[in-house]
Amino acid sequence: MxxxxxxxxxxxxxxxxxxxxxxxxxxxxxxxxxxxxQLDPPADKNPLVRGEQWAIHGGGFYYKRKYLLAPEKLPEKLHWFxxxxxxxxxxxxxxxxxxxxxxxxxxxxxxxxxxxxxxxxxxxxxxxxxxxxxxxxxxxxxxxxxxxxxxxxxxxxxxxxxxxxxxxxxxxxxxxxxxxxxxxxxxxxxxxxxxxxxxxxxxxxxxxxxxxxxxxxxxxxxxxxxxxxxxxxxxxxxxxxxxxxxxxxxxxxxxxxxxxxxxxxxxxxxxxxxxxxxxxxxxxxxxxxxxxxxxxxxxGKQDYASAEVPPFTEVQAIVAARCANCHAAKPSFEGIAVAPKGVIMETPAQIRRWSASMRQQVQTEAMPPGNMTEITAEERAKLIAWVAAGAPLD
Ligand code: HEC
Structure with missing residues (x-):
């Protein structure tokens, strides 16, 4: 199982x-x-009634009344919510x-x-x-x-x-x-x-x-x-x-x-x-x-914008060390059985495909969760600079 x-x-x-x-x-x-x-005063001036409303919905007319405290007598069927x-x-x-x-x-x-x-x-x-x-x-x-x-x-x-x-x-x-x-x-x-x-x-x-x-x-x-x-x-x-x-x-x-x-x-x-x-x-x-x-x-945003755009090999190495333990077809991270949210970042094409959300997750520091893989601020800056440069694969 x-x-x-x-x-x-x-x-x-x-x-x-x-x-x-x-x-x-x-x-x-x-x-x-x-x-x-939206209740209106009752047309029949019944002192027990606080208000009433006529409405039309779903092809029919509805007539609803609200009683101040209680109606004259208890109805046989009462709907509860x-x-x-x-x-x-x-x-x-x-x-x-x-x-x-x-x-x-x-x-x-x-x-x-x-x-x-x-x-x-x-x-x-x-x-x-x-x-x-x-x-x-x-x-x-x-x-x-x-x-x-x-x-x-x-x-x-x-x-x-x-x-x-x-x-x-x-x-x-x-x-x-x-x-x-x-x-x-x-x-x-x-x-x-x-x-x-x-x-x-x-x-x-x-x-x-x-x-x-x-x-x-x-x-x-x-x-x-x-x-x-x-x-x-x-x-x-x-x-x-x-x-x-x-x-x-x-x-x-x-x-x-x-x-x-x-x-x-x-x-x-x-x-x-x-x-x-x-x-x-x-x-x-x-x-x-x-x-x-x-x-x-x-x-309050961390300023990661200043980093130089790293070569793709470096990006791939960072992702492999800090992300792909969980975000892999067969995750190696303990307790993670399948790639979370279907996000797999192993091949260059996969890393590129997820680059936009990667930036969002890395910039807000939502990923890695609790920084369990201990990504550094410098590595975050590099990933963000790479995405900002259009996520080049060369
Ligand atoms: C310890 C495991 C783990 C590591 C390491 C990890 N993630 Fe995640 N990631 C998750 C989990 C769990 C989710 C699903 C979160 C949720 O349920 O919203 C997730 C979701 C995501 C998502 C999808 C977010 C969404 O809601 O659409 C992206 C993108 C992502 N991670 C990118 C990364 C990047 C980039 C790294 C590396 C810097 C990384 N993750 C490292 C576990 C991890």
């Missing part, structure tokens, strides 16, 4: 599931936020365990940031996942939780601290995913531990012929608003492994926050737009944040 190959298939299956359930969850959650924001959220977390956590805990030395640990053993890194990561939710939940339930604006400020500061701390403990890529996993865990726990139990209590009260306590509705709404602003930053984190320039940088925590802010601003724009306001400064602010992130990244 080829376990490395099997693990790639498991990775694919879980990642696919994670995307599918994530899309279903976020889709439903964005839909209901939009619906809430929860498995989308639960499966997003189950699949996401499985993926996190498979990659960042299972291969901690490659993905979670960077000895130049903090020389942790895999078990130490996993322990800290797990403690932060649990601790993040417990702390967030306590603050939301405390007196502070009653002041939405104050809570927002505390949340933003806490997120900044978590991002900073993670980046001082884990590899850049691992730190980003750690923050994403913590945020995603909070979002799903909001559904599992607050929104759904509250709805259960509301339904139970109605079944017993009583009026549900309005606090459950209020709490559920609060958590669902938090979730909506966290969604886009988390999606950025989930795609960030493709963009080493964001996390392989001394100020990676700041870049994470600035791009996260861009996501929250975009979300706020849509929320306000659904309420009939066109706050164009919000997407403008998001673009400004992305431009700021770009300049932060450029400012």
């Amino acid at each position: 080829d376990f490395a190959a099997l693990s790639e298939w498991v990775n694919l299956a879980i990642r696919w599931l994670h995307l599918i359930t994530g899309i279903a969850w976020i889709g439903a959650s964005f839909y209901f936020i939009a619906l809430d924001n 929860k498995w989308e959220a639960y499966w997003t977390w189950i699949s996401g956590f499985a993926l996190f365990v498979l990659i960042y805990w299972g291969q901690a030395s490659s993905y979670l640990i960077d000895p130049t940031v903090m020389p942790l053993t895999p078990w130490q890194a996993i322990g800290i990561s797990a403690a932060m996942l649990v601790g993040g939710w417990v702390a967030y939940d306590l603050v939301c339930r405390s007196k502070l939780g009653e002041n939405e604006a104050l809570l927002g400020v505390i949340g933003a500061v806490a997120l900044a601290v978590v991002a900073y701390v993670s980046c001082q403990i884990f590899s850049g890529r691992g730190a980003f995913l750690q923050v994403g996993a913590m945020t995603g865990t909070i979002m799903v726990a909001n559904v599992a531990m607050v929104i759904i139990p509250g709805q259960r209590k509301m339904v139970a009260a109605m079944s017993a012929g009583a009026t549900p306590d309005p606090k459950y509705g209020r709490w559920g709404k609060q958590r669902s608003v938090h979730n909506t602003y966290l969604t886009l930053p988390v999606i950025f984190i989930m795609i960030s492994p493709h963009y080493p320039m964001t996390w392989q940088h001394p100020l990676n925590w700041l870049i994470l926050l600035v791009i996260g802010l861009a996501g929250a601003l975009v979300r706020q724009f849509f929320v306000l737009r659904q309420k009939g306001q066109n706050a164009l400064w919000l997407p403008a602010g998001a673009v400004a944040a992305m431009v700021a992130a770009f300049f932060i990244v450029q400012s």
Whole structure:
């Protein structure tokens, strides 16, 4: 049995599931936020109804109403939205365990940031996942939780601290995913531990012929608003492994926050737009944040530009010593069974073919991972100069 190959298939299956359930969850959650924001006063002036909306979709007309606290009587069939959220977390956590805990030395640990053993890194990561939710939940339930604006400020500061701390403990890529996993865990726990139990209590009260306590509705709404602003930053984190320039940088925590802010601003724009306001400064602010992130990244860049263009034989020797242990048809590096991402750099043609991404990976210092093959700054400069000169093979 080829376990490395099997693990790639498991990775694919879980990642696919994670995307599918994530899309279903976020889709439903964005839909209901939009619906809430677009409700009109009920035409029949029913005092129990907070608002209603007529819509057309998929060739049919829909008539939806939201009841302030509860309808006159409990309907026989009630649709609940929860498995989308639960499966997003189950699949996401499985993926996190498979990659960042299972291969901690490659993905979670960077000895130049903090020389942790895999078990130490996993322990800290797990403690932060649990601790993040417990702390967030306590603050939301405390007196502070009653002041939405104050809570927002505390949340933003806490997120900044978590991002900073993670980046001082884990590899850049691992730190980003750690923050994403913590945020995603909070979002799903909001559904599992607050929104759904509250709805259960509301339904139970109605079944017993009583009026549900309005606090459950209020709490559920609060958590669902938090979730909506966290969604886009988390999606950025989930795609960030493709963009080493964001996390392989001394100020990676700041870049994470600035791009996260861009996501929250975009979300706020849509929320306000659904309420009939066109706050164009919000997407403008998001673009400004992305431009700021770009300049932060450029400012910290190592200057490799000055090297002379080396002859190809030298390039090939560097790649053979520093890269091809992993990036070969039959990798010699322990624990690497197949060429990562299908990138094989053995023959001149192969090295040339991958030269553009090689430059990106070498410049951002994403490769070699954790600099396991100890490439020198001088060798990086040579590779970059060679690619910049058009990757000549002579
Ligand atoms: C210790 C093994 C190892 C070494 C050495 C190594 N790599 Fe990689 N490389 C990987 C792994 C693992 C990935 C996949 C990372 C991921 O999952 O995103 C990868 C991915 C890549 C990619 C594809 C990136 C993408 O996401 O498209 C390129 C290009 C690359 N490496 C170039 C290099 C270069 C150039 C060197 C030498 C300077 C190098 N690698 C050294 C393990 C290694």
